[in-house]
Amino acid sequence: MHGISLDRYDLAILSVLQKNSALTNSELGERVSLSPSQCSRRKARLEAEGVIKGYSARLDANSLGFGLRAITRVNLKAHGESMDDDFVTLLTKHAMVREAYSVSGDADYVLHVIAKDLTEFSDFIHHHLLPHPNVTQVRSEIILRSMKEEQGLPMPK
């Protein structure tokens, strides 16, 4: 899962498609100095290799009525295999939890939570997260403003 070699054309294509995947192969070709047909072939290859995992529409959170986002750190009581599984199930079940990471540091898990408003967020914390038998501590930072939000990855080298 690591032995794929990407030349400068591949990196250029990935960089452009990451910002805008709705471009035609002609437009893409112009930007990376390659013919449309070759763009098509390289795109197909990058998809097959798994470098491109898929294509998504980026949606506007406010238009959909989500006004609140937060970074929530969670500490657990025990760290047995099955203990965590039960907690992970909780995370998976709730659509409000957009990202959940097992981390090394002060906390055990870090979540990125999205909600309609503070009430909905508070409900989630107090009625679902804190009552869980394995949760010992929950600390949240409410997002006030997004300074930077790059979708995707930087280009290496």
Place this chain on the structure above:
Amino acid sequence: MHGISLDRYDLAILSVLQKNSALTNSELGERVSLSPSQCSRRKARLEAEGVIKGYSARLDANSLGFGLRAITRVNLKAHGESMDDDFVTLLTKHAMVREAYSVSGDADYVLHVIAKDLTEFSDFIHHHLLPHPNVTQVRSEIILRSMKEEQGLPMPK
């Protein structure tokens, strides 16, 4: 920026496109029970309204050689308008900083940082973040495992 009314077809289209924006209007139409032409029109409208902000390729971090991700909390000394600006410039300049949020809570900013490895990450923290005159404290949680990583948003109602 909030008065847009979306019917069930719009929500269905958004939900599908968020998962896979490479579908043709025919395929999209099948899934949401609408003709291709109508899908095309609604898509165009949702783009114009700003509900769809754009289209992106999802890339594989490992293929590009990024093995380390972290959530980093930063505290600043002063909170003047211009003080923050200078710090924000630092964040914008570094491609390693993928997301940066101004937050309310224990910290002032929360960052989502991506790096090749621990060395590169440590370099960033010690040679760029901590030396900044306005930074007073930096605390990081290294991501061990991603339990959930929804790209995009849940569908309301």
Place this chain on the structure above:
DNA sequence: CCAAATAGCGCACAGCTTGTGCGCAACTGG
């Protein structure tokens, strides 16, 4: 309560895009 206006639909079609076959040129290894 009914008529006019509006909004939203599918169909048809012109123009454009996609992806493959092909021939060519540039490297690669024996």
Place this chain on the structure above:
DNA sequence: CCAGTTGCGCACAAGCTGTGCGCTATTTGG
């Protein structure tokens, strides 16, 4: 030095996109 391989652009068939059109259902206004 030469056969094999790789990667390129061109050309073209198949398929997709987006707009004009006519139709129907819903809304508006008198």
